[in-house]
Amino acid sequence: MGKRFYLTTAIDYTNGSPHVGHAYEKIVADVIARAHRSLGDEVFFLTGLDEHGLKVQQAAAEAGLDPQKYCDGLAVQWKELATRLGLSIDDFIRTTEPRHKAVVAAILNRLHGAGEIYKAAYTGWYSVREETFLTEKDRNPDGTWDARWGQVVPLEEENWYFRMARHQEWLVDYLERNPSFVQPQSRRNEVLGFLRSEKLEDLCISRPASRLAWGIPLPFAPEWVTYVWFDALTNYLTVPASMGDPAATAVLGPDYQAPAPVAGTSLWPADLHVVGKDIVKFHAVYWPIMLHAAGAPLPGQVLVHGWWQKDGHKLSKTTGNVVDPIAVIDEWGLDALRYYLVRELAIGPDGNWTDEGFRSRYNAELANGLGNLLNRALNMLNKYRDGIVPAVSDELAADARTAVADTERLLRAHDLQGALAAIWTLVNRANLYVEQTQPFRLAKDPAQAGRLDVVLYNLVESCRILSVLLAPFLPSTSARIHAQLRLDEKPDRLARAAWGGLRAGHKVGAPEPLFPRKDLAPKNPR
Ligand code: MSP
Numbered sequence: 001m002g003k004r005f006y007l008t009t010a011i012d013y014t015n016g017s018p019h020v021g022h023a024y025e026k027i028v029a030d031v032i033a034r035a036h037r038s039l040g041d042e043v044f045f046l047t048g049l050d051e052h053g054l055k056v057q058q059a060a061a062e063a064g065l066d067p068q069k070y071c072d073g074l075a076v077q078w079k080e081l082a083t084r085l086g087l088s089i090d091d092f093i094r095t096t097e098p099r100h101k102a103v104v105a106a107i108l109n110r111l112h113g114a115g116e117i118y119k120a121a122y123t124g125w126y127s128v129r130e131e132t133f134l135t136e137k138d139r140n141p142d143g144t145w146d147a148r149w150g151q152v153v154p155l156e157e158e159n160w161y162f163r164m165a166r167h168q169e170w171l172v173d174y175l176e177r178n179p180s181f182v183q184p185q186s187r188r189n190e191v192l193g194f195l196r197s198e199k200l201e202d203l204c205i206s207r208p209a210s211r212l213a214w215g216i217p218l219p220f221a222p223e224w225v226t227y228v229w230f231d232a233l234t235n236y237l238t239v240p241a242s243m244g245d246p247a248a249t250a251v252l253g254p255d256y257q258a259p260a261p262v263a264g265t266s267l268w269p270a271d272l273h274v275v276g277k278d279i280v281k282f283h284a285v286y287w288p289i290m291l292h293a294a295g296a297p298l299p300g301q302v303l304v305h306g307w308w309q310k311d312g313h314k315l316s317k318t319t320g321n322v323v324d325p326i327a328v329i330d331e332w333g334l335d336a337l338r339y340y341l342v343r344e345l346a347i348g349p350d351g352n353w354t355d356e357g358f359r360s361r362y363n364a365e366l367a368n369g370l371g372n373l374l375n376r377a378l379n380m381l382n383k384y385r386d387g388i389v390p391a392v393s394d395e396l397a398a399d400a401r402t403a404v405a406d407t408e409r410l411l412r413a414h415d416l417q418g419a420l421a422a423i424w425t426l427v428n429r430a431n432l433y434v435e436q437t438q439p440f441r442l443a444k445d446p447a448q449a450g451r452l453d454v455v456l457y458n459l460v461e462s463c464r465i466l467s468v469l470l471a472p473f474l475p476s477t478s479a480r481i482h483a484q485l486r487l488d489e490k491p492d493r494l495a496r497a498a499w500g501g502l503r504a505g506h507k508v509g510a511p512e513p514l515f516p517r518k519d520l521a522p523k524n525p526r
Helices: 020-038 054-062 067-084 098-113 165-177 185-197 228-233 235-242 246-252 277-293 325-332 334-344 355-385 397-412 416-437 446-470 475-484
Strands: 005-009 043-050 091-094 117-127 132-134 152-162 206-208 221-226 272-276 301-305 308-310 351-353
Touching: 005 020, 005 235, 020 043, 020 067, 020 272, 020 301, 020 308, 020 325, 020 334, 020 416, 043 067, 043 228, 043 235, 054 067, 067 091, 067 325, 091 235, 098 117, 098 228, 098 235, 098 246, 098 277, 152 206, 152 221, 165 185, 165 277, 185 277, 221 228, 228 235, 228 277, 235 246, 272 277, 277 301, 325 334, 325 355, 334 351, 334 355, 334 416, 334 475, 351 355, 355 416, 355 446, 355 475, 397 416, 397 446, 416 446, 446 475
Parallel strands: 005 043, 005 272, 043 091, 272 301, 308 351
Antiparallel strands: 117 132, 117 152, 206 221
């Protein structure tokens, strides 16, 4: 096995419960993971939790729990979310695991040994809430500190610094030569704009353990713990290294006790990091510089998504403006959630969740669009031909071919919204075909039997192709379509979307609704 397509999500802080924004990122990454598998790639998909740092320490203290116990409790909830979202993950990392602590220690030692880390005294201002040092540039014009910094206190302490500033020019050059490293383009411009206009400072990568105990000790100075972002970013390297991937262990140097490689472990460098717009700087500036300084090959791409709001306002537990992904799944089903999130919002801009918008897409596109098509196709085939597939014919073949080619191209470009739109051109085309050909009329006229065969074939074959195209997006719906078509092979290979796959004589099953219509069903039937 060659190098696998290795993709990751951001790892979530264990300081609260998941909301739909977290679910969105994981679903986007899952669709990409499944799309690559469908295109024939070997894939490794990683997600997990970011458990150290002040935010988590404070949340644990508020809950009156020891931080580890607190994280262990939340980890159960977050892993449950990964299961309920149907994530096809290959591993789930928690930054409190020994395998991660070993890799953080190793990369710190490596950079320290290479002269990239030094100790210096710091006197200045510190935001307790944001866990970050502030400079005079961060003050409001009137000299006060913005409310977002929370409590700002004067601080004098010794810390350890990573020589980030010296790599600025290299990074600008790297970004210029690799236009796809940060996507979409608008985010790339933002990063380049920032790097061209501001001078990078060295990065403080330690916190005195006396002030913040909840972290990974610096291996060469255990009175300090590692800055949470340095710790968290390293998770992407932890998993390949702890599986013995030679390209990952090479980054860590001879001190790292590299395990024997697990068969088929060729992961590093990561191909894709899917992250939200608020953490671009960490992924597109700190992370590539950390890797470059350690002599490591860089990831292929940082793909940046926007943020969800609800009804035009920020998601917030305090105001109750939240969408609980589990509640949506319980009421509408997982695939309805996956569909809405990916179809409504392109990867990049911000999105706005409305319950009405959700309901409307569900009814129009899932129930009346896709669900109705399958229902009609199978119903008529059962009613008029005992469920037996007629001879292959190709009236919709060209439309299907266009949808397949567009979907493939858009999936390769990670334009998931565009791919769903392309798939729905076939859904709509096939539904229109029913209106145009009127098979229920043809069925009444024995002289039209041949024509009816043609129509029925084109409808069921379109449904089969749709199940293949939909596999990355709506895996369980895709499997259900296949089951109703009584097909044995799996729909999860794009190569199976070639026209003519359904053979004459094959017997399909009975239709079962994919998406029960919600507007018609009374909520509390009496
Ligand atoms: N722990 C860091 C990430 C470390 S990655 C090495 C973190 N955690 S987080 O829990 O605050 O956010 C996790 C991801 O969820 C981020 O990519 C963030 O952008 C995303 N989202 C948080 N709220 C969101 C929305 N409202 N909408 C979409 N994504 C959102 O940052």
